[in-house]
Amino acid sequence: MSALKQLTAFGCGLLFGVGLALSGMTRPEKVLGFLDVTGQWDRSLLFVLGGAVTTATVAFHFILNRNAPLLGECLDLPKETSVDRKLVAGAVIFGLGWGAAGYCPGPAIALLAQPNIEAVYFLPSMIAGWGLYSLSSSKLMKSAHSQ
């Protein structure tokens, strides 16, 4: 069962990676070409999102109704539903990074398939950013417990 789950995960990762590279979204200049609405606007990202969201919305409709995945007991969905300051602050900080360099996490990881000098600077920094959050949130948890 768990081997089958790993195989599924690998296959899904494969599809995702082909999708990202085929759509051109692993090239930061394509992403910035979309975010740069005042320049020579490249709307390709809208087509990527449109294709992905349409496909997923139709499929999710049936999956969420079934309530259980093919392998395993339940769907592991995010429990958080509130719109809070953490969400908005996080999205703003991510937007700053995304708009500056043109990499979101998927394309940044895909750099490992064709490494260049930008990967050397961006990838370890992104991983450090994740670690910084883990560190700060575990410190916050500890201080909340000690109070």
Added chain:
Amino acid sequence: MTTSLTPWNALAGGVLIGLSASLLLGINGKIAGISGIARRLIWGPRSESAWRAAFVLGLIAGAACCYAVARATGHTAWLPHARPGFPPVLLVAAGLATGFGTALANGCTSGHGVCGVARLSVRSAVADVTFLATGMVTTYVVRHVIGLP
């Protein structure tokens, strides 16, 4: 450097991404959020690292396959290239912000952007509008005020 609309590639790639998210949820019951999967693979508990590692390896392999075809058919413009004159300090700062921000918001363009919208999550829609708007303002400043590529 400016790029132009490539609708068919974009649409086909998008459908594949949507298909990937649908299969991962339908078969394994997991959300295809890249930032969450990769972050927890590195900084999270060991208990679920096997499928997360498999997904990340698949993603790299998928992109590698695509690049191999691009190289073989002479479409080298489709490979990611380092931008000459792009300051390393900005890449480092952007990397830190992308990591920390996606962790704080618990999602990025895949988790909130694709899966969140497909689940009709208001929380994700707010995140999407926020990072899209911030991204557009940031790109404007970086390209037209500072004057970087």
